[in-house]
Amino acid sequence: MQSLSNIRATLRSTGLQAALQVLNQRVPHRFTAVYQLNGDVMRNVAIVDKAGEIVPDSLLSVPFTSSFCQFVLKDGFFKLDGHGDARLEGHPYKGVVEAYVGVPLSREGGDLIGTFCHFDFPPTGVSDEEFAFMQQVARELPPYVGQAGSLSGTGAASVLPHLKARLQGPKA
8 A cells, every 4th residue: 555655756756647546546436536626616636537437527527516525525524335325315416426435625724625535336435544544645635736726606605604614613
């Protein structure tokens, strides 16, 4: 297994796409991706498909309210491993994507810009150790995401109160 220092070196030497390829090898999930919040859309910045197929356009730009990323940004993470989740009632990808694990990406100062995730169609999961590793990796990825995402638009506006509360922490 690649260590965090190996991921940092890969990011520096060959970039985000190469790092996601390494990260994808660590998990059973077919896809590993980074999405950036851009108004009402989660735009794919980089994605790896373990099957090596052409990634469908539907995975490259996802409406915020149809994305699993919305749960990551609202709650600080989102895990789905084939077991039901009440938040997915009426969701367009319920029963399609059965495995998802994602963590938020933020810039210095706490500005949330997107998500780092693994996902697949059949149910699968990650160990607690791999999830902790994802959280560590997420701190390394923001410089490779590009320009800061936009927290404007109705989809993003729905998470702003949650984001501000998470960033400010508990009140004294």
